[in-house]
Amino acid sequence: MKAQVVVIDIGKTMSKLTVWARSGKLSARRTRANPAGGSPCSLDLDGIDQWLFETLAEVAAKWPVDAIIPVGHGAAAVVVRNGAAVAPPVDYECPISAEDRRAYGAMRDPFALTGSPALPDGLNLGAQLHCLSHDLLEGASILLWPQYWAWRLSGVMASEVTSLGTHTDLWRPIEGRPSALAVARGWADRLPPVRRAGDVLGPITAQVAAQTGLDPATKVHVGLHDSNAALLAARAFPEIGESEATVLSTGTWFVAMRAPAPGTIIDIAALPEARDCLVNVDAFGQPIPSARFMGGREIETLIGIDTRRIDILPDQPAIVAALPRVIASGAMVLPNFAGGFGPFPNSRGRWVAMPADPIELRAAVSLYAALVADVSLDLIGAHGAILVEGRFAEAELFVRALATLRPDTIIYAANAHNDVSFGALRLLEPDLAPDSELRRIEPLEIDLSAYRTTWRNLAERMDRAA
Secondary structure, eight states: OOOEEEEEEEOSSEEEEEEEETTSOEEEEEEEEOOOOSSTTBOOHHHHHHHHHHHHHHHHTTSOEEEEEEEEOSSOEEEEETTEESSOOBOTTSOOOHHHHHHHHTTOOOHHHHOOOOOSTTOSHHHHHHHSOHHHHTTOEEEEHHHHHHHHHHSOOOBOHHHHTSSOSSEETTTTEEOHHHHHTTHHHHSOOBOOTTOEEEEOOHHHHHHHOOOTTOEEEOOEEHHHHHHHHHTTSTTTTTSSEEEEEESSSEEEEEEOOTTOOOOGGGSOGGGTEEEEEOTTSOEEEEEEEOHHHHHHHHHOSSSOOTTOGGGHHHHHHHHHHHHHHTOEEESOSSTTOSSSTTOOOEEESOOSSHHHHHHHHHHHHHHHHHHHHHHTTOOSEEEEEEGGGGOHHHHHHHHHHOTTSOEEEOOOSOHHHHHHHHHHSTTOOOSSOOEEOOOOSSOOHHHHHHHHHHHHHHHHHO
16 A cells, blocks of 8 residues: 555644545545633643544554644644643633733734734734743743644644744734744744745654554654645646635635735735734745635524534525525624624624524525625635635535625635645645536526625624724
8 A cells, every 4th residue: 555644634623634645535534523621711732632643543553654744723822842832722712801902912013014913812823922921931932733733743843934924923924034023022032943834844753653653754744724725725726726816715714815816916004904804824935815704603603503504415405595585585694793803893793684494594694604705805806716615615505695796706616625634735746636626606596786785884884883
C-alpha cells in the first residue's frame, strides 16, 4: 500500500482527521465533537489531544503514513513554555470585560494597516493575549492553533501567515510583518519564525512514534487556517483557478473570501470595518478581502438543532416549493441572531409573520441566509465567479436564492464534504485535481428584487437605530 497523508482539522465545534492517498483519493475520515474544556472559556486541549493520538494510532495500524499537515480555526493560540501549555487556550467566545476592551482598544493598530476589525469577545487574538498575565508570557512562545498541533507532533515551533492574518491584530498583511501592537507588547518576540504553510518542520518525535505506531520518518508540515485551506481547494477547479473569484465557505461561520485577479491592489481602508469585513492572508502571503457572519449559528438558532435542517437532501424540493407562499405571506427574518457579528452587527434579530409550517419556516430561513450573504459579498466587491462550499452548499433554496439575487454573477456549488482537508493536501500536491465537478446554480423562477429592497431597508434601519 502506498503511503498516505493525514490532514488534521481542529475546528471550533468539530475535530476531524482525514487520510488521503497522494492521488487525491480519500481513504478514511474520523470526527469528534469538541465540548468545552476545563472551563467555559477554554478550548478542550486535553480532550482533543487524547482523541488525536488515539486516532493516529488507529490510522497507523491500517495505513502507512508519510506526512501530516494540520489545519485549525482562527483566533486561537497556545502559550507554551518548557514543553507544555502554561494555560488552557482561550475560547474566542469568552467575554472580555469592558475595562479590558477599552484599554486594549487604545493600543491596536489602525484597521487600514492590519485589516483586522475590532471584534467582540476574544475574536481578536491580541485581546486574549492582553488579558493574560505578564508572568504567563515571560519566556514562553505563542503558537497559533494549527502550529500548536504541528509542534505537538514534531517538537518544532513555527508561525504562519494565514493564522497570523486572521483578525489577530498581530499582523500587517500588506507589509508582511508584525503589527506595532505586537512589537510594543513583546508578543512579536514570542512568535516563532514565520514559515510557509507547506514547509516541513521535521519528522514526528520519538515519543509520538512510540505512542502512535507511526513511522518515525513521518514528516510534519507547518499547516494553515481552515478558511484558507478551503480557498486552496476551490482554486483546484478550472472555473475558479487563479482568476478573480470569491469563495463562500459555509459552516458555523459563513466566510466570503475574494481572491483578486493577479496584480490587483488591495485598499484595506476601503473595506467597512464595522460590518465584519477584514483581510485574510492566503497561504502564499497575498491579502484576501473577506466578510463573515455566523450563518450556521443563526440558522440553528432559528430552526433548532434537530433533523429539520435546511440542507437535508429529501426536503429540498419541498423547501424550494414553499418559497412563493413565504413571499406572499410577508414572512421575513430580520438580522441579527448572532449579535455583534456580520454586516448588521448592532441589530437584534426578529421575525416578521413567522410561518407556522416547518417547511415554510425553513424556506424563510434559507432566504434570510442568502440575503445576508448577498450583502457580505457586496461589501468586499465580489464579482466574477462565486463558489459556495461547505455544508450549506447543499441547501438548494439558499444557493438558488443567492443566484437570483446576483444575476450578473455565476454561482457554483461544490459537492465535496472535505474541501478544507483537500485544500491542505494541495499544499503537498499542488497539481491535484478534484474528483468532482462544480455544479452551476440556476436562479429561481421568482423575482426577489422587491423583497430584497424591503428587507435591506428594514435591516439597515434597525442596525442604525440600535
